[in-house]
Amino acid sequence: MKIPLKSASELEGMRVSCRMTAEVLSCVAAAVQPGVATGELDELAKKMIADMRARPSFLGYRGYPAAMCISVNDEVIHGIPGQRVIMPGDVVSLDVGVFYNGFHGDSATTVMVGVTDPDVIRLVEATRRALSAALDAVRPGARLSDVSHAIETTAKASGCSVVREFVGHGIGRELHEDPQVPNFGAAGRGPMLRSGMTLAIEPMVNLGRPEVSVLDDKWTVVTRDGLPSAHFEHTVAVVEGGVEVLSAV
Ligand code: MF3
Ligand code: CO
Numbered sequence: 001m002k003i004p005l006k007s008a009s010e011l012e013g014m015r016v017s018c019r020m021t022a023e024v025l026s027c028v029a030a031a032v033q034p035g036v037a038t039g040e041l042d043e044l045a046k047k048m049i050a051d052m053r054a055r056p057s058f059l060g061y062r063g064y065p066a067a068m069c070i071s072v073n074d075e076v077i078h079g080i081p082g083q084r085v086i087m088p089g090d091v092v093s094l095d096v097g098v099f100y101n102g103f104h105g106d107s108a109t110t111v112m113v114g115v116t117d118p119d120v121i122r123l124v125e126a127t128r129r130a131l132s133a134a135l136d137a138v139r140p141g142a143r144l145s146d147v148s149h150a151i152e153t154t155a156k157a158s159g160c161s162v163v164r165e166f167v168g169h170g171i172g173r174e175l176h177e178d179p180q181v182p183n184f185g186a187a188g189r190g191p192m193l194r195s196g197m198t199l200a201i202e203p204m205v206n207l208g209r210p211e212v213s214v215l216d217d218k219w220t221v222v223t224r225d226g227l228p229s230a231h232f233e234h235t236v237a238v239v240e241g242g243v244e245v246l247s248a249v
Contacts, residue, residue: 001178003170005196011237013103014172014198017054018235018246021098021105024048026249028068028096032111034088038070042081045096057097057104057175064219069095069108076163076204076212076221076229088114091124093231097175104175106200107247108233119207120228126158127205127230130183134201138236138243144179144190151203152184161210163229166221168202171235193238198246202233 006014027048028041045067049056056067064078071079071093072086079093086092095108110124133150155162168181179191183203206212208227215222223229235247 001191003178003191003197004172005194006172006198006237007196010103010172011196011198013101014105014235014237014246017098017100017103018105018107020049020052020054020100021096021107021235022247022249024098025094025096025107025109028094029109029111032086032092032094032113034086034113036086038072038079038081038084038086041070041094042066042068049098052098052100054098054100057099057106061175067096071095071220071229071231073228074223074226076206076223077166077231078219078221080217080219086113089117091115091120091228091230093229095231095233102173104171105247106171106175106233106235108202108231110230110232122158123160123205123207123228124230126155126160127203127232130154130203130205131201131232131234134203135234135236135243135245138193138199138238140193140195140238140240142193143188144181144193145185146187147201148182148185149187155203155205160205160207163204163206163210163212165212166204168200168233170198171200172198195238195240197238198235199238200233200235202231204229204231
């Protein structure tokens, strides 16, 4: 495993692409409401990214057909935007990547649309806290699995489960770089975090069982038990003193 360390100027490039990513994600999140089709949200992202003279990181990646992944209710990740219309009570995960001047940014959030089900609120808040706990674990000298462990323990403390088949990742000049960042595992294992590493940390948390399947479209990942799932993601840099959240709004 070769984990690329970013120089000061490469980190500056990452800040720019990640800032763009954050802006697109927050605008799309603000546009989510009942009656909107997921394909319209993807069009909004495409337009914003084009206006920035940037490129959507996901479009064309291994043949992926859209700029965003929009995953509703039992969809975990990689939902393909299209005709599906957002309904009251939906839990909607939004994931977008922006490539600009040689660097990728990658960020995801989950929004609840008129959700009143306390279990769904517990799921989304647990996933948000899992990402927050993961960020708190990032600092030079920590081990990679300290991040993974923080995610798993935080999700499980709220009675939720973490997806094992998909993981976070290094990010930079490539959308996916070493290392993989699992959302589970014992603490104190794996490579030591060093200043200059850039990671996309992305807890995928299920309300019920952890098992998932992939639909016939070859992309959409759904929970096997049909219960809802949530997803939050930030691109971060390991810096002296801890973590810099590059995709923070
Ligand atoms: N945030 C996801 C990831 O980093 C989104 C990738 S979608 C893909 O894997 F289409 F680009 F694969
Ligand atoms: Co990612």
